[in-house]
Every structure is written in C-alpha cells, then in structure tokens.
Amino acid sequence: MPRERKSRTWIKIDCEGILRGSINYLLSLDGQAIWVKLLALSDVSGGRAGYIEDNNHNGLPKEYISHELHCSLEQLEDVLIKMEEDGAVKVNGTGSIQLVNFRKYQFNEYDRQKIYRVKSGEGKQTLEEYIEAIRGSYSDLDLEKEFEKFKLWWSEGKKELKRPKLAFRNWLDKARDIKIEKDKKNIKRPSKFGDGW
Numbered sequence: 001m002p003r004e005r006k007s008r009t010w011i012k013i014d015c016e017g018i019l020r021g022s023i024n025y026l027l028s029l030d031g032q033a034i035w036v037k038l039l040a041l042s043d044v045s046g047g048r049a050g051y052i053e054d055n056n057h058n059g060l061p062k063e064y065i066s067h068e069l070h071c072s073l074e075q076l077e078d079v080l081i082k083m084e085e086d087g088a089v090k091v092n093g094t095g096s097i098q099l100v101n102f103r104k105y106q107f108n109e110y111d112r113q114k115i116y117r118v119k120s121g122e123g124k125q126t127l128e129e130y131i132e133a134i135r136g137s138y139s140d141l142d143l144e145k146e147f148e149k150f151k152l153w154w155s156e157g158k159k160e161l162k163r164p165k166l167a168f169r170n171w172l173d174k175a176r177d178i179k180i181e182k183d184k185k186n187i188k189r190p191s192k193f194g195d196g197w
Contacts, residue, residue, distance in 0.1 A: 011043050014105050026082045030071070034079045037069045042099045043106075048142050050102030059095020103135075130165045138172050146175050 013036070017023070023032050038052065045060065046053040053059055066076040080097070083089040090098045125133070135143055150171045154161045161167055 011039055012106055013039070022086055022088075023083075026086060027079060030075060031079045031082070034069055034071050034075060035083065037071075038079070038097075039099060039102070041065070041068060042097070042102055046096075049106065049144075050099050051096055052099075053094070053096035057094060057096055059091070059097060125165075127164050127168065131168070134169065134172075138176070141172060141175055141179065143172075146172060 014021070018032075018036070023035055027035060042052050043049050045051070046055055046057065048057070051057070052065060062076060062080075063073055066073045069076065080089055080091075084091065088100055090100055092098065131143060131147060147168070150168055153159075154167075
C-alpha cells in the first residue's frame with residue numbers, strides 16, 4: 001500500500017490543553033515532551049494522520065518509536081499507558097497506535113474554506129462538509145486517500161459527475177468491499193507441510 005503524501009509538515013497544538021490539560025498532572029515534563037513528539041510522529045508515519053503505524057496500518061515497534069523520539073523505551077511505555085488510561089490513545093489489534101482526538105484538533109481544508117462559505121452565504125452542504133459528516137461511518141477507510149483516487153477517476157475522460165455526494169458514498173462502499181475481499185485473501189492458510197517448512 002503506497003504511502004499517502006500529506007499536504008503539510010506541521011501540526012496544530014491545543015495551547016489550553018498543553019498548558020492546563022490532564023497531561024500536566026498525568027505526565028512528567030519529559031512525558032509531556034514525548035506526548036508532543038507523538039503528535040508530530042502520528043502525522044508523518046504511515047498513511048493515516050493521527051495513527052502511529054507503517055504504510056500497511058500495522059504498529060511500529062516501540063523500540064523504533066522510542067528511538068525516533070529520543071527517549072527510553074520505559075519512558076515511552078509509561079506515557080502510552082497513562083494516555084491510554086486517560087482515553088487519549090487506543091492501540092488496535094495490529095499494534096497501531098491511534099491518538100484519539102488528533103483529527104478534532106487539526107486544521108483541514110474544510111476549516112480553511114469555512115470563513116469564505118459563511119461570507120458568501122452558501123447554505124448548501126459542500127462535498128468536503130459531507131465527507132466530514134460521514135467520516136465516522138467509514139472509519140475503516142482512509143477517506144483522504146479514497147477522495148484523491150475519486151477525484152482522479154472523475155477528472156479523466158468525458159465522465160460527467162452529476163451527484164458527487166452519492167457517487168463518493170458509492171465509491172467508499174466499493175472500496176470497503178474490495179478491502180474486505182483483500183483482507184480475506186491475506187489470512188494465512190495453514191501449510192500442508194506443517195510448521196516445519
């Protein structure tokens with residue numbers, strides 16, 4: 001799975017949270033620095049912003065993460081345990097680390113355009129607004145990557161896009177079906193030669 005190219009190399013920091021949030025009593029000053037670096041790492045590792053993982057959505061070894069953050073493995077594990085207990089971190093079955101509220105705090109194209117839509121008095125929901133609204137229903141897919149493929153497909157040839165919201169939802173349903181089939185094929189089947197081979 002090729003890595004999605006991200007449009008930015010920076011993240012937003014919640015100033016109130018950094019100065020007065022739970023990290024101040026949950027984490028030491030070293031732990032707080034590790035947490036901020038985890039935020040940055042979650043934007044540059046793998047293909048999904050807010051996750052610390054490889055390009056195939058599998059978790060990175062904690063030894064590698066601690067090396068990247070210039071901290072000890074024990075310090076990293078302490079931060080992850082405390083933040084998981086606080087509900088700020090989830091670790092899925094593949095070891096991928098999700099920073100739960102990452103997207104909530106980050107700037108996106110919808111935010112950038114919001115002021116212009118309000119000024120122009122647009123009442124209709126844009127495609128970008130629709131994508132944000134359905135994001136929770138398709139949390140198993142990388143919506144940014146799928147949207148880029150969707151735009152590329154519709155930009156080529158003489159195809160006419162009349163109902164973009166419905167077309168994108170159909171695109172996502174198809175992408176989910178393809179992903180499910182691919183995951184089924186990737187399930188390791190036992191060897192007829194046994195485990196020795």
